[in-house]
Structures are given as structure tokens and as C-alpha cells.
Amino acid sequence: MxxxxxxxxxxxxxxxxxxxxxxxxxxxxxxxxxxxxxxxxxxxxxxxVGHDRAGALHIRTVETLDLRGLLDRFLEGTQVAKGLPFAGIFTQGLDFGLVDTRHPYTALVPQSRTEALLAEHAREAGxxxxxxxxxxxxxxxxxxxxxxxxxxxxxxxxxxxxxxxxxxxxxxxxxxxxxxxxxxxATVRALIGYVTTPEREVPRRWERTPDGILVLAFPPEGGLGRVVVIEYGHSPAADEGPVTLEDLDAAVARVRGTPLTLTEPVSWLSRFGDAxxxxxxxxxxxxxxxxxxxxxxxxxxxxxxxxxxxxxxxxxxxxxxxxxGWGSEELLDTYHDERHPVAERVLLNTRAQLALMRPDEQHTTPLRGFVEELLGTDEVNRYFTGMITGTDVRYATFAPAAPARPHPWAGRFAGGLVLSGPSGEPVPVAELLRSARPLLLDLAGRADLREATRPWSDRVSVVAGEATVEPPAQALLVRPDGYVAWAGSPAATADELRASLARWFGPPAAASLPATGSLPATRSVPAAEGAP
CATH class of the missing domain: 3.50.50.60 (FAD/NAD(P)-binding domain)
Structure with missing residues (x-):
């Protein structure tokens, strides 16, 4: 308030x-x-604005929505895709089935709906x-x-x-x-429009032509559809002001080679580039x-x-x-340290994809052929799929001084794990993170690790259960965003855990800064005997 x-x-x-x-x-x-x-x-x-320039929520975003209990809202009436093209290569696209996830799909949610649902959630949260x-x-x-x-x-x-x-x-x-x-x-100019055509049976296509890229998506009977036109070799520097239907019409004719009748009503028109x-x-x-x-x-x-x-x-x-009051300046600095390299890699792969789409039969087309062959191998496809969907992100910042070689689970996303409770019931870790409260997952009955967490009980929940993870871990300290802050090997000590708790979640309660109230408790698997 x-x-x-x-x-x-x-x-x-x-x-x-x-x-x-x-x-x-x-x-x-x-x-x-x-x-x-x-x-x-x-x-x-x-x-x-109501535009739908972006319409795909990738695997890691879907998993994140699941962490907060929002996924059902987004999936209601929503189509999903089990794969996507890379650089417009449709014959051998990305295969989401190769990703280790409970949600091997992209949710095709229009951006306007994503915005409306997140506004609803933000208001509900206060x-x-x-x-x-x-x-x-x-x-x-x-x-x-x-x-x-x-x-x-x-x-x-x-x-x-x-x-x-x-x-x-x-x-x-x-x-x-x-x-x-x-x-x-920017070195290319591109237009996007949700416009109307009276023409019937306009082919739904993604096409490289000698003059650029053309994307058409209209219903068979005509009507309102989506047009994207990308032109290489045209400086966009002089392209300013609102896009008109005539601008889009002319661009379609240049790239397609033949005109396509575009008429009112127009839902949305915009321009973009590759800056x-x-x-x-x-x-x-x-x-x-x-x-x-x-x-x-x-x-x-x-x-x-x-x-x-x-x-x-x-x-x-x-x-x-x-x-x-319990988060340090160093903790806040990890935001840049973790997210800047992720976006840097996105900038790199988008430039690479745009280069692979260039309409150059002598140089680019043969290269596309080799990339298509490589995408046909599981190892390469998994690599590209992880990069595009965000599932290959692993954070390696703010780690304790020891051990010199962190556990392979450190920095990985654990929100997709499923625990087995005392009665054998499956409990997704995503459900345990609904309240955005950190978790210590005790996977091996380590009473010493549970006890070490007690001074942080105002901030960190302890959950005991079984989970099959490779490589094995005795315990996982999971951040509110689902990533592992610390993973314990069989030789892990309570002191190691306490060091990570202090680094990520501040000093223990007895030595903490002035109290500001406890976060709400999260749902948890019934604790094993002796758990806090």
C-alpha cells in the first residue's frame, strides 16, 4: 500500500x-x-496495444509459469507446438521431445493474451x-x-x-x-501486419525468394491474417513514421514477385529491423x-x-x-552476472539465423543444407533446442569458495523434478515453489542438513522426499526461480550448506537485519522423521 x-x-x-x-x-x-x-x-x-508480434512461450517459460501456478490459465484453449524451425528450416526443425522436461512443447499464446493474463495475476497479487x-x-x-x-x-x-x-x-x-x-x-527492413485479403486459398508459407523472406498465414476462405515481409539489402534508416497498408502491399509485391490483394480492416501494422x-x-x-x-x-x-x-x-x-533486508548487494549484482550472458547468446543466435535466411543461392543455400543435415542428429538438435527454448541455461555465479569443482546440479533448473513422498505419491517440485519461497530438498534423509537450515526457517522451507536425479545428489538448495543454489554430494557437510544459505538467503535469523515478517509457508511433502 x-x-x-x-x-x-x-x-x-x-x-x-x-x-x-x-x-x-x-x-x-x-x-x-x-x-x-x-x-x-x-x-x-x-x-x-493489442498486438501479437510475439506468440510463443517456450519450454523454460512454460516451466516457470508452472512454478507460480499460472500455467493452467495460459494453456486454456491454447495450441501447443512440439517443435519449431531454426532459421526457417522446416524440413528438419527443433525437436522438443529431446528435452528432459515435463512440458516438451511451446505454448502458442498471443502476446496480447499473455499481457492480459499477467496483468490479472499482478493485480491479484496486490x-x-x-x-x-x-x-x-x-x-x-x-x-x-x-x-x-x-x-x-x-x-x-x-x-x-x-x-x-x-x-x-x-x-x-x-x-x-x-x-x-x-x-x-539494422541492416534489413521488415514489416508485419494483421490485415485482410479477399483472396481465397492463399498458401500458408514461409518462403525465401530472391528478394527476401515472405510469411503468409491466412484462413482458406480469406479474411484476417498475418503477413511478414523481410527485405535484405535495404537500409532501414529512412523508414520512419507509421506503416500504411500501401507500404505493406508494395513490400509483399516486391518479395513475392506478384501482388497480393490486401484490404481493410487492418488490425495492426508495424516495422522492425535487425538491430x-x-x-x-x-x-x-x-x-x-x-x-x-x-x-x-x-x-x-x-x-x-x-x-x-x-x-x-x-x-x-x-x-x-x-x-x-536479508538480500545483499552482491546477491542483487548476480542479476546482471547471470542474465547478461544469456541475452548475449540470444543476440548471437538471432544474427546467425538471419544470416542463414539470407536469399543467396551461391553461398547461403549450401550452408543451410549443411545445417539441415546437422539438425537431423539428436546431439546437435538437442543443443539448438536447448539454446532457443532456454532449457540449457545454467547459472554459475555467487558460488561458495569450496568445493573447487561444484556439483553438476549446481546452477541447473530443478523446477521440473518430481519427488516421491513418504506414501509414494508424486509431488512436482514446481508445486512446492508456488509461493516463491526457497527450498532445501533433502533427498537422502540427511538430518544434519535439515538441522543446519533451521536458523533460516523464516525464509527457507525444508522438504524431505525421494527423487531420482543423475548425477545423484544428497540435497538440493533451490532458489525461488527454480534454479539450484547448492547441491550436496555424499561428502557434503552442514558447514557447506550454511555457507550457501548465507550467500543466497542472508544471515541466519538470530543475526539478521530488522525483521520484516516471514514469507508465507509453502506446501511441502510430509517431512521424514526428524525433519524440522
Whole structure:
């Protein structure tokens, strides 16, 4: 609940102000509320744009939605895909069946629906969302961030502990915070439109032509459909202003070679390019960046939205921990350390895919043939599939000084594991993370490890059960985002666990900073005898 901090200047106070009310900002707001802190979302648009540029939620995002109990909402009435093309290679695409997951599919959810569902979730969690409120200024000091806002009733200021820019590739927050955004300029121009055609039986196709790439998706009887046109060798520098139906019509005719009748009504038109840029740092003091504000790239493979949502889930619990007093500055810095390399790799693979799509029969087409052959082998296909779906992400930061060689499970995603309870009932770890509370999974009846966790019982739950994991682990300390902070081998000691608990989840309760209240308890497998 926000309140006036100074009646004279009408400044408001909240824990975190999230600038940008798209999917990433809304996901972050929900995560902050799950962590027990206030979140105010400021979005300059009065109403959602309603566009569906992104429409695929990949495996790791699906798994993450499952962690928070949101997956059923997203899957209701939703189609799923068991694979996707890589660089437009459909004959031998990515095979999701090769991924070790309970959810081997991409959920084909339009971006407008994703935004609506996440807004619903954020409000239910207690976040405040203000539409039609544009951030125009920002300054920070040692204690807080103050943003100036142009609202429907006039300007005002919000003072918060932290501010997070989730406000897109042209981020105002990034600019005002003075964070650099280096990268490469666009070299192709592309148009996308949801438009109408009276023509029947327009082939549904993804096609490389001598002049570019054409994507058509219309119903057999004609009507409203989707068109994407990508033209190589055309500088997009002069392409400014709104896209018209005539612009799209002309581009389709150039790339297709023959015109396609496009008419009103038009649902949505936009342009994009292949500029690849990434913020030099994701944090500057009390200001952080997530989603497109932190990284932009050519939108192929649906990776932009998914990468941004994973940014939000990585950042949310860490920022909440810092606000509540038990998270350290070093913990908050791991957000950049963990997420910057992930987006860097996305920028790399999107540039590679765009190069593989180039309509060059002499050079590119033979290369596509070799890539197609390689995708036919399970090992290579699994590698590319993990990269595109985010399931190959493993974090290796903020690890204890010992052991020199961390356990193979350290840094991996454990949200897909299923435990066997005392009566043999299967209990997905995802269900145990509904409240975004860290877990110690005791997989081998280690009473010493359970006892070591007791001083952190206000923040960490202990769950005893059996799980078959390879390579074997005695216990897993799981972060709220589902990733393993520490994994214990048979030789693991309670001191090792205590060191990881302190690094990730702050000092023990007796030595902690002023109390801010306990997080809600999570559902757990009935503990084994002797468990706390």
C-alpha cells in the first residue's frame, strides 16, 4: 500500500517502481509481490496495444509459469507446438521431445493474451498498475530513486527504494540512468501486419525468394491474417513514421514477385529491423533494466519475450530480498552476472539465423543444407533446442569458495523434478515453489542438513522426499526461480550448506537485519522423521 511521504510535494512512496506495463513489467510486479514487497507499475499507454508480434512461450517459460501456478490459465484453449524451425528450416526443425522436461512443447499464446493474463495475476497479487502515466525524469541518491511522472491529472513524483526499466528498446529509464546500449545498427527492413485479403486459398508459407523472406498465414476462405515481409539489402534508416497498408502491399509485391490483394480492416501494422543491442550493465545503483530495455535483437524464434520474462523471474526474488533486508548487494549484482550472458547468446543466435535466411543461392543455400543435415542428429538438435527454448541455461555465479569443482546440479533448473513422498505419491517440485519461497530438498534423509537450515526457517522451507536425479545428489538448495543454489554430494557437510544459505538467503535469523515478517509457508511433502 503506497502513501504520501510529503504532502507538500505530493511525492509517493513504494518499494519498487516498475516502468513499463508490458509482459515483462507485469511478470516482475507479480514476482515482487510474491516476495512480499510493494510494486507500482507505470505504463504510458492508456490501453494495451493489442498486438501479437510475439506468440510463443517456450519450454523454460512454460516451466516457470508452472512454478507460480499460472500455467493452467495460459494453456486454456491454447495450441501447443512440439517443435519449431531454426532459421526457417522446416524440413528438419527443433525437436522438443529431446528435452528432459515435463512440458516438451511451446505454448502458442498471443502476446496480447499473455499481457492480459499477467496483468490479472499482478493485480491479484496486490500490485498497482497505472496506465496513462509516463515517466519523464529520474534521479537517485543513496536512499532511493525518484521518478517524475506525467499523469492524466498532471505531473507528480514517486519515490521508491528501486526502479526497474521494463519500458522497451527505446527505454526512457535506461537513457535517464545513463546506461550505455552498444550494438549493431539494422541492416534489413521488415514489416508485419494483421490485415485482410479477399483472396481465397492463399498458401500458408514461409518462403525465401530472391528478394527476401515472405510469411503468409491466412484462413482458406480469406479474411484476417498475418503477413511478414523481410527485405535484405535495404537500409532501414529512412523508414520512419507509421506503416500504411500501401507500404505493406508494395513490400509483399516486391518479395513475392506478384501482388497480393490486401484490404481493410487492418488490425495492426508495424516495422522492425535487425538491430542488436545490449545494455552494458543491467544495474546502475538503484536502477535496473529487464526485457527489451536491456536487450534488443531480430525477432526470430520468439526469444525476446521469453528472455525478458526470465529476466523478471531472476530479478524479482533478489530485489524483494534486498528490499526486505536479508538480500545483499552482491546477491542483487548476480542479476546482471547471470542474465547478461544469456541475452548475449540470444543476440548471437538471432544474427546467425538471419544470416542463414539470407536469399543467396551461391553461398547461403549450401550452408543451410549443411545445417539441415546437422539438425537431423539428436546431439546437435538437442543443443539448438536447448539454446532457443532456454532449457540449457545454467547459472554459475555467487558460488561458495569450496568445493573447487561444484556439483553438476549446481546452477541447473530443478523446477521440473518430481519427488516421491513418504506414501509414494508424486509431488512436482514446481508445486512446492508456488509461493516463491526457497527450498532445501533433502533427498537422502540427511538430518544434519535439515538441522543446519533451521536458523533460516523464516525464509527457507525444508522438504524431505525421494527423487531420482543423475548425477545423484544428497540435497538440493533451490532458489525461488527454480534454479539450484547448492547441491550436496555424499561428502557434503552442514558447514557447506550454511555457507550457501548465507550467500543466497542472508544471515541466519538470530543475526539478521530488522525483521520484516516471514514469507508465507509453502506446501511441502510430509517431512521424514526428524525433519524440522
Amino acid at each position: 503506497m502513501h504520501n511521504s510529503n504532502a507538500d510535494d505530493a511525492a509517493l512512496t513504494t518499494d519498487v517502481v516498475v516502468v513499463g506495463g508490458g509482459p515483462v513489467g507485469l511478470m516482475l510486479a507479480g514476482e515482487l509481490r510474491a516476495g512480499g514487497v510493494e510494486a507500482l507499475v507505470l505504463e504510458k499507454l492508456v490501453e494495451p 500490485a498497482e498498475i497505472r496506465r496513462g502515466h509516463e515517466v519523464t525524469g529520474l534521479r537517485q541518491d543513496a536512499e532511493a530513486v525518484e521518478v517524475t511522472v506525467a499523469g492524466p491529472s498532471g505531473p507528480y513524483r514517486v519515490r521508491a527504494r528501486y526502479a526497474v526499466g521494463c519500458d522497451g528498446g527505446r527505454s526512457t529509464v535506461r537513457r535517464l540512468a545513463g546506461i550505455g546500449f552498444p550494438g549493431t545498427e 542488436s543491442r545490449q545494455a552494458k550493465r543491467y544495474r546502475s545503483g538503484r536502477v535496473l533494466l529487464a526485457g527489451d530495455a536491456a536487450h534488443v535483437h531480430f525477432p526470430i524464434g520468439g526469444q525476446g519475450l521469453n528472455t525478458g520474462l526470465q529476466d523478471a523471474v531472476n530479478l524479482g526474488w533478489k530485489l524483494a530480498a534486498r528490499v526486505r
